Amino acid sequence: MKIRPLSIDGAWEVTPQQHGDPRGLFAEWYRFDRLAAVVGHPLRLAQANLSVSARGVVRGIHFADVPPGQAKYVTCVRGAVLDIVVDLRVGSPTFGQWEAVRLDDTDRRAVYLAEGLGHGFCALTDDATLSYLCSALYNPAAEHAVHPLDPDLAIDWPADSPQLSARDAAAPSLAEVRESGLLPDHRTCRSFSAGLDSGASQPSR
Structure with missing residues (x-):
């Protein structure tokens, strides 16, 4: 398993080693110890989600209040x-920047996002199925969205006519969300992460 940091602090790309033979293949797609060694603390597993999307569907950009936030794998x-x-994260050196990683059923990469980061994706195939491991339970009152087609973000979505949910289509721009005071604060996120770093070195039970 190879884990490399992305250009945005708090985000990593994980590439598992796949073992194949005529019967099929096997891969460890998540290892709490390997991830914790890089991130600084184990990922607390509170909820697992499955998302299925048609080609051209864009979901996001979603984020949660910190604390407690919601880290995702x-x-x-x-x-x-x-x-x-x-x-x-307001105050971050890379505030407003984005990075893209192709996730598929060939290389079977994963992405880890720390609390405070926004997340979205575009389905490149029909029935594109994502699996999420989350550090906190879904809390609608603490969940927010930024419009994925916001020109200030200028995300290069690989879809001619992105299909959005009603919620995402009605989401405010990054500037509007920042003005509302809902965006996570970089120092608060770092402080929260530091508290996790000093916690247990074993996965939650």
Whole structure:
């Protein structure tokens, strides 16, 4: 398993080693110890989600209040998506920047996003299926969205006519969300992460 940091602090790309033979293949797509060694703390597993999308569907950009935020470990178990990480932490050196990673059922990469980062993706195939491991339970009152087609973000979505949910289509721009005071604060996110770093070195039970 190879884990490399992305250009946005708090985000990593994970590439598992696949073992194949005529019967099929095997891969460890998540290892709490390997991830914790890089991130500084184990990923607390509170919820697991599955998302299925048609080609051209764009979901995001979603984020949660910090604390507690919601760290995510995302992989594509069927088809392919272009996964997007956006730095929404006010005061961060890379605030407003984004990075893309292709997740598919060939290389079987995963992306880890720390609390405070925004997440979205575009389905490159029909029935593109994502699996999410999340550090906190879904809390609608603490969940927010930035419009994925915001020209200030200028995300290069690989879809001629992106299909959005009603919620995402009505989401405010990055500037509007920042003005509302809903965006995570970089120092708060770092302080929260530091508290996790000093916690247990074993996965939650």
